[in-house]
Amino acid sequence: MTKICPNCGKDIKKDAKFCPFCGYKFKDNPKSSVPIAHEDSQPSHQAAAVSQMPKQEMKREYKNKTPQKPMSKKNKIIYSVIGVLVILLICFYAWGSNYYNRDNQISRIVSSLKNPNQSGAQYISCDNPEVKITTESVKPLQRYFQDHTTEADQLITDFRVGNESGNVRLAQTGRYFLLFPKYTAQVTSVTPKLVTNHANSEVKIGKKSLGRLTKSGSSYVKTIPAMLPGKYNFSIKSNVEGRNLTATSTNNVWSSNNINLDIHTETLEIKSVPNGIVYINDKKVGTLNSGGNLVLKDYPITKNMTLYVQGTFNKKTLTSKKISDLDHDLEYGDEDNVVTQSGSKYVIKPEWKGLVTDDEATRVLTSAFDKGSLDEDDFVDGGGNDSYGELTRMFKTYDDEDDLRTYESDVKIKSITPNGNNSSLVTYTVTWTFEHDDYNRHQVVEYTNAILTKDDNSAKIKQIGSGKLIKDHKVSTSNDSDDD
Template identity: 40%
Template sequence: MKKFCPNCGKPLKDGAAFCPNCGAKITQNTAPKTPQSAPQQMPTRSVQRKPVQHKPMSKKNKIIWSIVAAFAVIFIGLYIFGNQYYSRDHQIARIVNAVKSSNSDLSKYVIADDSNVKITAESVEPYKKLLNTEKSDKLQSNLTDENSVTNGELVENGKYFLLFPKYQLKVQTYQPKVTTNHADSVLYINGDKSGKFLDDSDNNYYNKENRLLAGKYTFLVKSKISGRDLQASSTVDVSKGDIDMGIETQTFMVKSIPDANIFINDKKIGTVGQDGKVTFENYPITKNMDFYVTTKVGKKDLPSTTIHNFGEAVSDNYNGSSDQVDTSDDDVVVTPEWPGMISDDDAKSLFQDTFDDPDSDDFVNGSSNTTYKDITKMEKGFDDNDDISNVDYEVEVESITPAADETSKVDYKVTYKFDHDDYTNTQVMEYKGATVKKDGDKYKIDYLGNGKLISSKKTDNDD
């Protein structure tokens, strides 16, 4: 900092003892440093703390808290398990399993839309049979995505252990009116006697049933007609409306495979004779009857296509048409068919065309089929034989039987006529066990069968 003379006010140089202007003596003021006093220390007083002593837990309290902890762990574990076990998807899976398993009781998963209907394992069986016509994955998806199945819906009905939602099938109920045309008839439902019919009018009699769960039931009517005890049964879906159990009698013939068993409403009524036919005289019929026959294929029974409303199809008053029932003549003839089985006419045409001019498109696996190669080789041999001027073939189908997987077994004969210059040689070959498979809308030969020569005749052309 610049200093000035206290006498004249002129500036001074640093450290000057006298003012160069006026000669005044300059005094250097240096203030002595004041020593800092040391901070005072307060006297300290030592404090001794007594250690805290915890009272040990009693044995009784330890047991109580252990039990509480164990129950808490168990409850949490059970809740996690229950939340999974009683989830909606798992409950649906158990319902579907109960439907598909013959040993499972579906009744615990079912409630009725009418609280007066009693739910038991026996009462839900018709509904179980109805649902069994659907595939498991379809049942599962319908319940999961749409909350519904045939004649039923998935509903939440209460809780399991007051915690988890309880899902059940709420099934529709029906009160069918069953009618017949004979007085003093008695009605049975699934083997249980229901009661007598009441007089309606115009010789009609009815029985108004209690409400039944949806499903297929077997209704049996027993009557006495012209001194004869007759009965007729029908297996009916009760959701379809009123049920006509009027009893008529009809005579009909069944033409089918020898020893085939004949069924109406799943009950065997007879067997086809060795000649391939059997006649039923004055058989009691109703409209709601399902007809089919079965034949043995290996160790299994192969059923024919079911003729629904069979009683109506064979009735004298029937105006419709059926490929399996012929009522054009006075006699009623029933000729059952099997899925994929070739008809006599189609078989004759297929084999006739094959012998006349083999086509690989008519064989399973086409030109690589072994029997296709055999027949083309055989006919090429005939063509290359200079001694044969012409060959004619005539096919006659002897029998057709069904096999598994839309396959038919065909036995047939082929008459070969070999024209030579001076004579004609006629040979008859019998082929057993030929197989034909249905491929879309077309039938194809898988195997031509085992051939056996059964006759040969030489005729001079002059004759």
């Protein structure tokens, strides 16, 4: 005996609880595969249709239906991995479209050009295939733009509008991941010539030796192989009148013109801060003594010579203003008298930002320690300055002494050193003379760690420093003997 499955129309055993073809579950103890309507209820249209449908027609209707098997675990994993990869690719493309955007690449290129501490090789290309682009070969270009940030920032505008800026232009030189355009700062190479006035001269660019120069007319010449433009340090060794001399020169090289490395010598006396270190062309050449002096005898002078002093003050390392064209100042002088000639030598006094002069410090401190001249305008923050309040209270104390007739002060500057932040650290003494009814008193107070700032070429007091009594001498105006 068989029955017909109402789901797929197949013939199955009459007592089967499940259809072996489609998995349909029958009700318990069914009398027929077709639901039987109760006498008091109306048969559904579906039941009526099934009951009236011939057996062969039901088989034809369901013979093309294939049972759906559940997806295997392996296929689920494969489809899941594919789905994740598709999502990752979409996210990567969205990220790459932003990161490798033309404007964003320009910003990274220019930022790298201004930072010699960053490897910039990936952002630079050259029109000359003979020039190798490496981390070291692009540093001179980076050093130049570090000193000329305004020019570097102008590159952003030029690159975006498609302008060529001197030897540098924006170029598309490939693609990232075959999807995103790659842009670099394409630089025109230069092949300058080094020229000197001495035979047997050996020249170096940085630490790399270029060999000896060869005679050409009355000069000696060496053509440098093609290289990127930028800021270069050249050094030359020559034998002058039996003495071996080494000269250095820092040059911004942007063309293939000659670079003059002629050598002559001068005696230089540098005067600055005690124990400061003197640098010429970024190379340490000596240390100032405790008096702030250093003499360099017969020092070789070259074109584009630079000089500055570096010192440590209150655990802070500070650098003086750089003299950027010392050879010019030696020959023609300078408006600020930083370089002056004294007999057969040149005296050089590098300036420090915010460093006040002895005269400026003497004037403002003398005024501060004189009640009649005390002016809040001589103090940082005016009348709200703590030192201004301290001096005001001090003068009031003196005025309140009944037997004190007069008092006066005399300020002497002992030392002035840079303090950073446009300020100076000053040590000075104040000698007081107090006239009492029957005696005079002389006191010397030494002040340390006083801070003066520079404001429109005048000094202002930030703090008068800490005072320490170093001398106290009492002189009797009666017939009594002196008391110390």
